[in-house]
Amino acid sequence: MPKKPTRKPTRKLKTYQTSLxxxxxxxxxxxxxxxxxxWGASSNLFHQGAAKETDDPDIVAATMASPGVVLRRPVGSDGPFTEHAALPTDLADDDAKPKRKSRAKSRSKPGKRAAKSAREQPREIDREQARKAAAAFEKEERRREAERRKxxxxxxxxxxxxxxxxxxxQAALDKAMREHEARAEEIEAARAALDQRAEAEQSRWDKQRAKLAEAVRRARE
Known part of the structure; x- marks a missing residue:
């Protein structure tokens, strides 16, 4: 009886969060x-305490709908995570920093209440949804790998x-250099030949001049 093909085990996905x-x-x-x-992180944000696993039901639901895709929201806000988030609207100068800190502090209590409510009434993701999410994550991984290879x-x-x-x-330079060296050698050889001709001519002239000068001297006697 032929064996049924074994299915590749599905990797369980978790939701991770950081601020960059x-x-x-x-x-x-x-x-x-x-x-x-x-995230494209160059260091281990988890060891640095800058990243963590989260069980916030809204964040988990958003990431599981697009596994492997990095979702964003303005830093310090409590809005939904989306693939294309706008910049924070409350970017301010140093004088406004204490106010921004106080707002973040005031938001912390509702966040704790929401987390507590989430623990009391957790949203369970069924196996089929988890399988689809894992498959979508693997598809996104393959897409990123194909993009890297490209x-x-x-x-x-x-x-x-x-x-x-x-x-x-470099080949053109080497060829030009060889041609220059060959021409320089030809010129040097021609110069050497001219030097020899000049020396021969000077020697001939010296002899001729001495002979003619002797003839002039004798004619005057």
Whole structure:
């Protein structure tokens, strides 16, 4: 009896949250490492205390609807996470910082009440939804990997084109240098021949002049 094909086990997704620049960011990913890669973080934000796993039902629902896609909202706000978030509207100078801090502090209590309410009435994500979310995350991962390969191919093509241009220019320079050296050798050889002719001519003239001068002297006697 033929064996049924085994299905690849679905990776369970979790929701991770951090704050980078002007935005709070959240993503559904199977691990902290995958979340850091999705954020493009160059350091471990989790070890630094700048990132965490969250069970906020609204954030979890938003990220699970678009697994692997980084969602954002203005930093310090309690609005919904979206793929294209606007910049914070309350960016202010140093004088306004205490006010912004107080607003953030005043928002903390409703957040705690919401978290408490979420723990009392958790939204359960069924297995089918989790499977679809994981499949969508893997699809997004494949898309990002394909994009990375495309960029690497483009960079390799550009590098090869540049190296070919450099090699062509270097070959032209080497050829011109060889031609110059050959012509310089010809000129040097011609100069040496002229020097020899000049020396021979000077020697001939010296002898002729001495002979003629002797003839003039004898004629005067």
């Amino acid at each position: 620049g002007f935005y709070d960011q959240a993503v559904a990913a199977p691990s902290m490492k995958a979340a850091l890669e999705a 960029q690497e191919t483009a960079r390799a093509r550009e590098r090869a084109h540049r190296e070919k241009a450099v090699a062509t220019a």
